[in-house]
Amino acid sequence: MNELNTDGAAVDPPSQPENNSVVQQSNPEAEVDTQLDAAQTHDTISEPPQTNELPVQRQPDEHQAEQARQGNSYDYIYALGQVDIVFPNEGIKRQFLSAAMELGVDEKAYYAVFTNLSQPIDSPSRNKYLYLAEQVDWVLSVKQVHSYVLNPAAPAELQALIEALQPPKNTLEPVYTCVIGHITSSHSALDLPEVVCQQVYHHTLSELHHTIQKISRAETNAIQDVIRELEVEPNPGRNDFDRAKNFIAFRYPDIYAQTHKMHAGSNSLPSASLVSITFSRFDALSDHRIVDITLTYKENTSTKHHYYFCRVDVSGLYPFINTEIQSFLPLQTI
Structure with missing residues (x-):
C-alpha cells in the first residue's frame, strides 16, 4: 500500500480568495459566543413607481460561474x-x-496468472502472461456495480x-x-465511461x-x-465534494492528527469529540474549484463547540490543500 502524502501534484497554484467572499475568520481555540439581542428597527419603505416594463431576468452569478467551471x-x-x-472476447478468456x-x-x-507466480521474481519468464493483463478490460466497480473501464x-x-x-494475507x-484519472470516452462494448488512470493505489481498511x-x-x-464522519465508502469520485473527501481521507493525515x-x-x-464534517463550495466566483471543509468538535464535559476548517483545490487532476486546517469563529447574525 502506498503511504499517505500531503502534496499531490498540483496543476494550478492555489487561488487567493477575495476579501468580500470570506465567510470564516481565523481565531485560535474559538468558541461560539451567545448571540446578542438586537433592537429591531422599522424603516418606512416607499412603494416603487408603477411601470409596464417586464423585469430583466438575470441568472445568478454563482450559477454562471459554476457553468464556466x-x-x-x-x-x-x-x-x-x-x-x-x-x-x-472468448479468445482471451480461453487463453487465460x-x-x-x-x-x-x-x-x-x-x-x-498475470504475475506468473510459478517463476522466481528475477526470472525472464515472470512476464510470460503479462500480455493477458494488457488485453483484458479492467473495470472499477463501486458498491458491486460496474462504473468505469480503466x-x-x-x-x-x-x-x-x-x-x-493480490488477495490480502490473513x-x-x-x-x-483508489483511481485518479480523467474520463475520455465511453467504452463501446461495456457502455461505461472509459478512464485514463494516472495514479492507482489500494488498501484494506485495516x-x-x-x-x-x-x-x-x-x-x-x-x-x-x-x-x-467523512462516510468513507466506495464512491464514483466524480463530483468535487467526493474528490475532496477521498483526498483528505487518504492523503491528508493532519485531519486525523487534529482530531487526536x-x-x-x-x-x-478540554477534551472534545468530532461531531460533524461538512462540505461547501468556497468563493463561487473564483476560477478555481475550491471545497471548504468544516470540522465541528463538541467538548465532552459541556455544550461548547469548537470549529476548524481546511480548503481543498480540486481544479486539476490532483487535488491539493489550499488552506491548512485551522480554527475559526463562525460569523454570528446580529
Missing part, C-alpha cells in the same frame, strides 16, 4: 471501488483459462492494478482501489488505519471518528 475543465475522477476483470490450468490455480486467480496511462499503472488483485477484508496511525500518530478512536489532539485535550482546551 464545468465547461472549461476535464472530467476528472478520484474514485474508490474494487477492481474486476472482464474478458473482451489455459494459463490458469498450466499454473494449477483457480480460474479467478488473476493475480497469480485504461492505464503507463506500465506503472498497469502494475498497480495487478497488485490490487484476512477476508475486501481490497479497495491497512489504511495502520498507515494513518503510523504517519499521524493518531489513536484509533480519532481515526475511526474521522472515517465515520482534540480528543486528548490540554490545560487550556
Whole structure:
C-alpha cells in the first residue's frame, strides 16, 4: 500500500480568495459566543413607481460561474471501488483459462496468472502472461456495480492494478482501489465511461488505519471518528465534494492528527469529540474549484463547540490543500 502524502501534484497554484467572499475568520481555540439581542428597527419603505416594463431576468452569478467551471475543465475522477476483470472476447478468456490450468490455480486467480507466480521474481519468464493483463478490460466497480473501464496511462499503472488483485494475507477484508484519472470516452462494448488512470493505489481498511496511525500518530478512536464522519465508502469520485473527501481521507493525515489532539485535550482546551464534517463550495466566483471543509468538535464535559476548517483545490487532476486546517469563529447574525 502506498503511504499517505500531503502534496499531490498540483496543476494550478492555489487561488487567493477575495476579501468580500470570506465567510470564516481565523481565531485560535474559538468558541461560539451567545448571540446578542438586537433592537429591531422599522424603516418606512416607499412603494416603487408603477411601470409596464417586464423585469430583466438575470441568472445568478454563482450559477454562471459554476457553468464556466464545468465547461472549461476535464472530467476528472478520484474514485474508490474494487477492481474486476472482464474478458473482451472468448479468445482471451480461453487463453487465460489455459494459463490458469498450466499454473494449477483457480480460474479467478488473476493475480497469480498475470504475475506468473510459478517463476522466481528475477526470472525472464515472470512476464510470460503479462500480455493477458494488457488485453483484458479492467473495470472499477463501486458498491458491486460496474462504473468505469480503466485504461492505464503507463506500465506503472498497469502494475498497480495487478497488485490490487493480490488477495490480502490473513484476512477476508475486501481490497479497495483508489483511481485518479480523467474520463475520455465511453467504452463501446461495456457502455461505461472509459478512464485514463494516472495514479492507482489500494488498501484494506485495516491497512489504511495502520498507515494513518503510523504517519499521524493518531489513536484509533480519532481515526475511526474521522472515517465515520467523512462516510468513507466506495464512491464514483466524480463530483468535487467526493474528490475532496477521498483526498483528505487518504492523503491528508493532519485531519486525523487534529482530531487526536482534540480528543486528548490540554490545560487550556478540554477534551472534545468530532461531531460533524461538512462540505461547501468556497468563493463561487473564483476560477478555481475550491471545497471548504468544516470540522465541528463538541467538548465532552459541556455544550461548547469548537470549529476548524481546511480548503481543498480540486481544479486539476490532483487535488491539493489550499488552506491548512485551522480554527475559526463562525460569523454570528446580529
